[in-house]
Amino acid sequence: MGILEKILGRHPHWGVHPDDHKRPAADAPLRSLPLPEVLRVPLQQHVGSPARPVVLVGERVLKGDLIAEPNGNISAPVHAPTSGRISAIGEITAPHPSGLPQLAITITADGADTWCERQPVADPLALAPEEISRRTAAAGVVGLGGATFPAAVKFNLGRRLRVGTLIVNGGECEPYLSADDRIMRDRATEVVDGLRIVMHAIGAREALVGIEDNKPQAITAMRAAAAAFGHVQVRVVPARYPMGSDKQLIQTLTGKEVPADARAAEVGVLVHNVSTCAAVHRALRHGEPLVERIVTLNGGALTRPGNVLAPIGTPVVDLLRFAGIRERPARLILGGPMMGIVLPHARVPIVKGASGVLAFDAAEARTPAAGPCIRCGSCTRACPMGLLPLEMASRIDADDLDGAAGLALSDCIGCGCCTYVCPSHIPLVQYFSYAKGELSTRERNRLREAATRRLAEERAARLQREAREKAVAAARRKAERAATKAAAGAGVPPLRERVVVTPTSETAT
Amino acid sequence: MTAYFLLLLTTALVNNVVLVKFLGLCPFMGVSRNMDSALGMGLATTFVITLACAATWMLEHWLLMPFDLGYLRILSFILVIAATVQFVEMVVGKSAPALYQALGIYLPLITTNCAVLGVALLTAQERMGFLQSLVYGFGSALGFTLVLLVFAGLRERLALARVPAAFAGAPVSFILASLLSLAFMGFAGLSFSQETSSCGSPFCP
């Protein structure tokens, strides 16, 4: 990042440049985790509704067997990460900052790690795009960059909106993490093949792979793998946090800005992570569902930081033991230090979106006490979305959530740049998380109230209808009685039909 | 024409009714919590002051002066202003319900606004002409609205600021008001030509 680049404007004016702490973990060769004894697979590892279990406790499953099916339009299935026995289906602590319980399927591994019957496709590029989407969805592939949005749903969206450009996100801007770096170095051909399948699935004409300039080996490997394909270009982007956020990467690579409240597909691009592309490759070429992923193990409390290939559902504690614990971690984080989540304890499992497990020592975990805002404006310069974090936070602090929403709170991507640069150490991004959650709760309550109102109106209408029907029935009986009396008086049998017809026509109105 | 323009400017800024003459301080402190209500109050007051100036001019020149009843001025002005405000409230309620809702409680409150009576009395005291007193009233009301809006904007920012507990609430608002008053004193340095002395204020050059 030279002065010249700054003057020429090639350097993005937003974001921060933290010490990346990626090495030595990024340079350590990829290792495989020895199979854990017990795996706990949460039913919700994606954006959308939780999956529905389709196995029973005590059932034997093979690696890759479907154990929970998608439930609703935006959902993803869950597969057994190894062969073994279902030992429990119940609540476990969720890998979530709240530490609340979440449904999960517990599998006791048999150690054989036997695959189920796989259905590989020899030439996925000859398949219909819809078929690729179907197989990707069935393999439970979700966005592995951290968003965990079901990949197939995004394919269909891209196809519908006729997206021309696929952007492959090799940014990995979070400090400490190197899972994507490792997959690009070790499995570049898989990534490139996967991205060509994705291009075919969404009907894109070109693919741009954006890789930050602090990963030279990954750039070399990807360039070599993509050399044979003219429509796949590897582009180097400056290392800057949050370059791995889709809106920022799109702007850097194409110059297009995604409007507020719009999706990337609406400006003609679709972003997929490099790891997602590799997962699509495995799902199609090998017929393997998403049951394992590369996880970065890093942080000062570990003796052998590096990247491991671990089955989904592995307890964090097994990963930490594998990497060697130097001291008791002061803080455990799932994901990156900027946007990751603090884990309540080490017995929670890793999920599809877990790109890293960070065990911070006391020095790394130190949080200075927050002071008053000095209105220096550092956060405004750092905000990649061009918002006013200090103004929004002061409004949220004064319980003026609508005022904060008026300052485009909904555009906040929660990257944490503002908190990182704040000289007063104000937890700005936590204010925004709180306000966003509170606003969505209000919106939910509003919808609920509208539904209640409708139900109450329907009940009122029902009571009215019943009262009317009762009155009509009473009138009919009265008329019948009168007719019987009259007939008895006249000695003629009553005409039933005539008296019945009148009330039914009345009820119909 | 220039004279009227300068009169407008002088009454709105140099001899501001709130910050220089210190009239209408109750709505200045009471209805300045947010910009919306400040604007509503300002508009309503502008309308009422202008109308009251016209009504009191007629009262002064057609009733009080011919019959030498100057000592009844305050009494009769209050009567006329109160009636005007009531009348305006009814007209607005009927013709523009949305505006009526927006003004809400502020409309009847104008009855007891000393700025209205004060401006009307000043125009009578200075024996201004009809048009002159109308412009004088309108200018004063403009100044009132401006100051109310500025103060409401400042107080909206103040609500977000971290104020030491001892100063929270009214005290810091008073400090703010005094600073704003000091700022408006700066307009006294504006010097206009001879004609502006028609406003008759001791602050006029």
Add this chain to the structure above:
Amino acid sequence: MWLAVLSLTVLGTLLGLALGVAAKYFHVDGNSLVAEIEALMPGSNCGQCGFAGCPRAAAAIAEGSAPVTLCPPGGRALAQALAAKLGIRIDLDAVVDHGPQIANVAEDICIGCCRCSKVCPTDAILGAAKQIHNVIREACTGCGNCIDRCPTEALLLQTLPVTVQHWVWPKPATTPAAFAA
């Protein structure tokens, strides 16, 4: 002196007459405030406030004979919204807010008497005579009307647990002690 008395009397009478005529001419029917308050209310007409339905309660609030904190299903959020609408200040801590609640039928002691389903303002209780009743979770507002009706105490209000999906980050507490308002 007589001139002063006369002129003020005439002035007052004239203005009074003019206002009287204007009041007749510019008369406005109805009170839009009641309609606005009613729009804020939950609208389930559960009757927990002691009024027969939300419209009555709204009218009572508008004329000031009922407090804005009267609605248990609306809770703190509604009290706050009503106070803002009426421009009054209230003590929010005094409002009892249990958070979201729903009724639940203990199926082993339900005798299928149908008393509860008759009083449910949103038709959220499903059941027929001599059949076990059940509560439709999505439709229940937790108003508690059914609780007292149950002869076997099979109905109880349950607080809905916070789930991972609905959890909200807490507000950071960063105000230094000296600045506490």
